[in-house]
Amino acid sequence: MTPDLTEPIRLVHELHDELGLDMVNLTMGNPYATTHVTRPFDFGKYEPDEHPFVGLSRMIHGIGAVKKAVPEMTVWASAPTYLRAYADLFSAGAVEQGLLAFADPDFANEIVKNGRIDPKRVRLTCGKCGDLIRAHKPTGCVIRDSKTFMPFYKEFLEIKKTQPANFRG
Incomplete structure (x- = not known):
């Protein structure tokens, strides 16, 4: 098409x-x-x-x-x-x-x-950075820089648990 x-x-x-x-x-x-x-x-x-x-x-x-x-x-x-x-x-x-x-x-x-x-440092296209953006959290690669961004992603996941199933951030 x-x-x-x-x-x-x-x-x-x-x-x-x-x-x-x-x-x-x-x-x-x-x-x-x-x-x-x-x-x-x-x-x-x-x-x-x-x-x-x-x-x-x-x-x-x-x-x-x-x-x-x-x-x-x-x-x-x-x-x-x-x-x-x-x-x-x-x-x-x-x-x-x-x-x-x-x-x-x-x-x-x-x-x-x-x-x-460096192919070991490229974007993974997993979407976690997009979740951080929509959740208004500091944004970066959750996988490549987990020390910095995983705490924010975990906050997002906790908030998401209390929201409707279609909640995106």
Whole structure:
């Protein structure tokens, strides 16, 4: 199924041409309803109904089409963090501000110094950092920096026990 990009392309044109924006972050889907659509993962709170590469491909092709239609706009995307240690090879312009930095805050220096990102320090795409964000807790990688962030995650889990089943933070 090919998404109809008529509306998003028109909107990005308007944002640039009429409102003067020069940068936009695009996604596909709603991260609160279908997390795997916006941020493909292979380890998380539920089994996605598609392989992560399907979502990644949809994001790359769809957002690439918007960028091609509005080349003067700087376009960022959410899904490339799934590429983990290879993200710098694909999305050089936007990796620095993404969730990759939660797991490995020094990744940019690793690229400069070693020519690559350390695969043992990349984002796991487990979603725990997203839980911290939604719970308004200090945010970072719960797994890679458990000493710092696991206490906040445990607080979130305790709060979650007292909430309805669909509570997300």
